[in-house]
Amino acid sequence: MKEIEKRLNDNGVRPTAMRILIYKYMAEKEIAVALTDIENAFAKADRTTLYRTLKTFEEKGIVHQIDDGTHISKFALCEPGCNCELEQDLHLHFHCNNCDETICLTEQKIPHINLPDGYVAEDANLVLKGICEKCSGQ
Amino acid sequence: MKEIEKRLNDNGVRPTAMRILIYKYMAEKEIAVALTDIENAFAKADRTTLYRTLKTFEEKGIVHQIDDGTHISKFALCEPGCNCELEQDLHLHFHCNNCDETICLTEQKIPHINLPDGYVAEDANLVLKGICEKCSGQ
DNA sequence: TCAATAAATGCACTTCCGTTGCACTACTAT
DNA sequence: ATAGTAGTGCAACGGAAGTGCATTTATTGA
Ligand SMILES: [Mn+2]
Ligand SMILES: [Mn+2]
Ligand SMILES: [Zn+2]
Ligand SMILES: [Zn+2]
Numbered sequence: 061m062k063e064i065e066k067r068l069n070d071n072g073v074r075p076t077a078m079r080i081l082i083y084k085y086m087a088e089k090e091i092a093v094a095l096t097d098i099e100n101a102f103a104k105a106d107r108t109t110l111y112r113t114l115k116t117f118e119e120k121g122i123v124h125q126i127d128d129g130t131h132i133s134k135f136a137l138c139e140p141g142c143n144c145e146l147e148q149d150l151h152l153h154f155h156c157n158n159c160d161e162t163i164c165l166t167e168q169k170i171p172h173i174n175l176p177d178g179y180v181a182e183d184a185n186l187v188l189k190g191i192c193e194k195c196s197g198q
Numbered sequence: 199m200k201e202i203e204k205r206l207n208d209n210g211v212r213p214t215a216m217r218i219l220i221y222k223y224m225a226e227k228e229i230a231v232a233l234t235d236i237e238n239a240f241a242k243a244d245r246t247t248l249y250r251t252l253k254t255f256e257e258k259g260i261v262h263q264i265d266d267g268t269h270i271s272k273f274a275l276c277e278p279g280c281n282c283e284l285e286q287d288l289h290l291h292f293h294c295n296n297c298d299e300t301i302c303l304t305e306q307k308i309p310h311i312n313l314p315d316g317y318v319a320e321d322a323n324l325v326l327k328g329i330c331e332k333c334s335g336q
Numbered sequence: 337t338c339a340a341t342a343a344a345t346g347c348a349c350t351t352c353c354g355t356t357g358c359a360c361t362a363c364t365a366t
Numbered sequence: 367a368t369a370g371t372a373g374t375g376c377a378a379c380g381g382a383a384g385t386g387c388a389t390t391t392a393t394t395g396a
Contacts, residue, residue, distance in 0.1 A: 131353090179292060185267055233354080234353080244374065
């Protein structure tokens with residue numbers, strides 16, 4: 061797991077045991093996770109620590125936060141080298157109405173939108189809702 | 199205010215005094231409103247009534263709910279004759295990072311997105327964040 | 337090495353929003 | 367007028383986000 065330590069170090073985050081575990085947990089999941097998910101996975105860790113770990117990860121560009129319309133913040137690891145703030149790296153997210161999972165579609169970029177005069181866009185969030193691959197396949 | 203009564207009746211909502219007032223309040227505002235906003239505007243009405251009024255309005259196609267990424271549900275009146283569920287009527291929303299207001303850009307439709315195989319889209323939510331017309335102008 | 341310092345973690349508590357159950361009131365229809 | 371239905375008010379609950387402070391762990395440098 062030296063890779064994880066390196067990734068954290070490279071982003072200016074000290075690789076504590078807890079942080080490595082959380083990173084590993086998120087890397088193994090292919091879907092976006094909520095704080096509660098992590099809480100359930102690490103029952104003996106305190107919620108505040110997990111909460112602040114996610115905050116730190118987000119500030120340092122290790123994860124990005126996702127608003128999937130459930131009013132529960134989800135988080136997912138950033139692609140290595142991605143700049144989530146830049147328009148070019150803004151990808152869309154898909155929320156399944158059946159299994160309630162949210163997934164990054166990193167290949168699908170958010171198209172550029174022309175706004176009326178006076179509006180200045182700094183960020184964008186595009187979420188499609190429907191039936192995911194897994195649920196439609198069965 | 200016979201127009202409001204008619205609009206409510208046409209959508210199968212009985213036009214009570216409270217409902218007419220809420221509709222009027224939302225019509226006068228050009229921005230999306232949260233339940234708390236309405237609560238503050240009608241101090242003597244109960245929160246539950248306002249909550250259920252919004253629910254009813256939403257079910258009957260009078261308002262649509264907006265997830266602007268603040269984790270607070272916003273609501274705005276639907277255009278007369280609009281079908282918010284249909285892809286063609288899905289418009290984008292703009293959230294101002296400065297004044298914290300959210301506005302419907304009903305002219306700006308959400309572009310069609312091609313999804314990977316297996317994904318079936320039923321709904322979409324596109325929110326742009328930045329500086330609104332009002333805030334960039336001054 | 338050891339003390340001083342800084343960073344990370346844990347615990348307790350708060351606030352805010354959304355939601356529900358139940359009782360009461362106002363309206364509608366027979 | 368009466369019964370039935372729809373609307374409203376009151377109280378309480380639960381989940382999630384966030385904060386202050388004490389404690390533990392890691393880092394630094396004398
Ligand atoms: Mn993503
Ligand atoms: Mn709208
Ligand atoms: Zn699914
Ligand atoms: Zn603004």
